[in-house]
Amino acid sequence: MTDLAATHLFSPLTLRGVTLPNRVVVSPMQMYESEDGFANDWHLAHLGRFAMARAGLVFTEVLCVEPRGRSTYRDCGIWKDEHIAPLRRIAELLRRCGTVPGAQIGHCGPKAARQKPWDGLRPLGSEDAAKGEPPWRPIASTDEPSADGYHVPEALSLQEIARVVDAFGQGARRCAAAGFDVLDIHAAHGYLIHTFLSPVSNKRADAYGGDRKGRMRFALEIAEAIRVHWPADKPILFRLSCIDRYEAGWEMADTLALAAELRARGIDAIDCSSGGIRGANSLAAFDRIGGPPPGYQVPFAAEIRAKLGMATMAVGLITDPHHAESILAEGQADLIAIAREALYDPNWPLHAAIAHQGKQDSQRQFAYWPPNYGWWLQYREKQQARREAARR
Numbered sequence: 001m002t003d004l005a006a007t008h009l010f011s012p013l014t015l016r017g018v019t020l021p022n023r024v025v026v027s028p029m030q031m032y033e034s035e036d037g038f039a040n041d042w043h044l045a046h047l048g049r050f051a052m053a054r055a056g057l058v059f060t061e062v063l064c065v066e067p068r069g070r071s072t073y074r075d076c077g078i079w080k081d082e083h084i085a086p087l088r089r090i091a092e093l094l095r096r097c098g099t100v101p102g103a104q105i106g107h108c109g110p111k112a113a114r115q116k117p118w119d120g121l122r123p124l125g126s127e128d129a130a131k132g133e134p135p136w137r138p139i140a141s142t143d144e145p146s147a148d149g150y151h152v153p154e155a156l157s158l159q160e161i162a163r164v165v166d167a168f169g170q171g172a173r174r175c176a177a178a179g180f181d182v183l184d185i186h187a188a189h190g191y192l193i194h195t196f197l198s199p200v201s202n203k204r205a206d207a208y209g210g211d212r213k214g215r216m217r218f219a220l221e222i223a224e225a226i227r228v229h230w231p232a233d234k235p236i237l238f239r240l241s242c243i244d245r246y247e248a249g250w251e252m253a254d255t256l257a258l259a260a261e262l263r264a265r266g267i268d269a270i271d272c273s274s275g276g277i278r279g280a281n282s283l284a285a286f287d288r289i290g291g292p293p294p295g296y297q298v299p300f301a302a303e304i305r306a307k308l309g310m311a312t313m314a315v316g317l318i319t320d321p322h323h324a325e326s327i328l329a330e331g332q333a334d335l336i337a338i339a340r341e342a343l344y345d346p347n348w349p350l351h352a353a354i355a356h357q358g359k360q361d362s363q364r365q366f367a368y369w370p371p372n373y374g375w376w377l378q379y380r381e382k383q384q385a386r387r388e389a390a391r392r
């Protein structure tokens, strides 16, 4: 029987003025259930499940800072003040469960105007238009599509760049008004910010392109705009595709340089993802060679932490609670994010607690669970134990 307080996974972490009760984070996951960008009861129930399971930090899916930044008509948004109220209800539920409420904001850039994954993930076309969902022209750093057959995006003008930077700042302001305590900026997976960072996609000849300094400018201006509108006592994470997995693409040395600049602008941690600059999704590069191995992005989190001493979040096929613990114990990351595993087992944090405590002490195995569930399960356990004893 391990005391949970002795584990890394169930130890608190303080970032600025916010203390997470444990290191389990539910990663942002788009649900494609919104109308006009509004969160609704689907999102409340979806995110509430993870909070009732005592995840330390639960992120909303990406909240798009502009309507044209939506990947589908059903994406959630944060482009108008009216979006705040239903999000506030979610933040309040998470907090009531003891979970820190987090929001992710972003802009899908050239991956906008698509079908839902289970409808094919293709760019919207005439058939979709006939069903009332006409395509719109996405934006990017450069007017090149991010995958074969995808829409040709419009390269952002300098004037439009300033507008989008402001939209990120306003999105952060609305997330603060909704009561979220942690913000994650989506700068990965071939979305808008990533198209500026990567030399694969950024072919601009102005101050926002060219060398690494130019390509980083847009991301850094966004970080600055967000820090103006986001409370000084609340932390911000930046989600990066740490490497492009593409020839002559964005590499780890670029990520280290960017992370240092982001830290200087008040970003507290790097959320370490990868891929997505070309192809339908961030895992497309693995399609040729089979799926990625467990913890495939952990080395990026470890390298940033080791070389910069900056906090990091590891994500990507972390499913085993003992693996999660070892990543933290070996100093490879500060936070463990789970996405698909949370869909498979929304009670993952509670099951991870049992996995670490061991089942030997059946009278205490539900001690970490919310008493609303744990008391009854403990009672059932006691009765089973008595029944066993009587049978012997």
Ligand SMILES: Cc1cc2nc3c(=O)[nH]c(=O)nc-3n(C[C@H](O)[C@H](O)[C@H](O)COP(=O)(O)O)c2cc1C
Pocket: 027, 028, 029, 030, 031, 060, 061, 062, 104, 186, 239, 273, 315, 316, 317, 318, 337, 338, 339, 340, 341
């Ligand atoms: C249904 C689903 C929706 C996702 N939506 C987002 C999103 O809104 N923002 C984001 O940054 N990543 C998104 N991702 C990526 C996940 O956050 C995560 O990085 C990825 O799934 C790898 O973690 P996993 O192996 O634990 O699933 C999504 C993943 C899934 C499965």
